Amino acid sequence: MNDVLVMTEAGLHCPASGFHIDPWQGVDRALITHAHADHARAGSRAYLAADRGLPLLRARLPADATIDTLRYGERRRVGDVDVSFHPAGHVLGSAQIRIGHRGRVIVVSGDYKLAPDPSCDPFEPVRCDTLVTESTFGLPVYRWQPPQDVMRALRDWWSANRDEGTASVVFAYALGKAQRIAAGLAALGALPGPIACHGAVARINEAYRDAGVALPPMARVADSGRDAEWRGALVLAPPSAQGSAWLARFAPFRTAAASGWMAIRGTRRRANLDRGFVLSDHADWPALNAAVDASGAANVVVTHGYRDEFVRWLAETRPGLAASALATRFEGEHGAAGERADPP
DSSP states (O other): OTTTSEEETTEEEETTTTEEESOSSOOSEEEOSOOSTTTSOTTOSEEEEEGGGHHHHHHHSOTTOOEEEEOTTOEEEETTEEEEEEEOSSSTTOEEEEEEETTEEEEEOOSOOOSOOTTSOOOOOOOOSEEEEEOTTOSTTOOOOOHHHHHHHHHHHHHHHHHTTOEEEEEOOTTTHHHHHHHHHHHTSSOSSOEEEOHHHHHHHHHHHHTTOOOOOOEEGGGSOTTOOOTTOEEEEOGGGTTSGGGGGGOSEEEEEESGGGGSTTHHHHTTOSEEEOOOSSOOHHHHHHHHHHHTOSEEEEESSSHHHHHHHHHHHSTTOEEEEOOOSOOOOOOSSSOTTOOO
16 A cells, blocks of 8 residues: 555554544544444544445434535545545445545445445445455355345244244344345335334434435334233344343244354354344455456455455466455454444
8 A cells, every 4th residue: 555555553544644544543534434333433533424324423423523524426635635435335324435646546445245235325346556355254155145035034034933923033233234134124015013123223223214214114122111012023133132131021032143154054053043144234255356356456455354365365366466464453253143343
């Protein structure tokens, strides 16, 4: 990345403009790829992000945070560089950050996926000289099914549980995954029963609706009495609710998780789940390769996840492409019911 972006104690820094990208600590100016807590942290004096994600940033950052926004594709001169945000397809408002400096273009992808998602804007390839890409699922074993197929399987599981007189509890990240599931199920047509959600999910639902995303009705569990009837309902809850006393109210119930980690045999069993649905908000192996190729980048910097493995693959399969790994302070966590790099 030469002198355009350098790694500092606070994370990726652009000396020519003075901003940091998704800084790990408070800085003067922070450019934010999306609102997940490991990318949008409190403590910076000013934030710049894509306008589609503003309701989420307002929900996640302190009330007095100074947040400015740009429309997707809109360019702004910041110091000695041109900056723009482009859809990443990860969650609502997620963006790749394009940095133009003296004829060179660097794109920092943040987290992204290429699969269709009714709850956010689709991924947009951005041509560049250097691409900084995540590699959360950078191994050939990670290949996702079409999301519509996963939604149909989830709906069928929910229907079967309803017929047996049980509730269906699905653990999914409160920001992004839960809304994707709700919107995806609604797109299939008639639902097998009502949808309810944990308070953490309900709070993010409000931000999605404020951004104009259509979601089906979801009752907030806390607003229902302790004697409420949950048989036949689908309950969306964050992974942190797994094994908690909060679940007891839904008995009898069955549990599932929606995550890319469900692609690994044994993960569901170790997590003590009844069902696992392979649904990720990160790019799978084919999508990572497709994104690299679509960028046209001659230099690819890989961070997060299986970065060393993906770097070796790129070096072996793309003659002339320079690939390197970039270690970061926060690499995320492996979780049975959730995904590395995106805490609830």
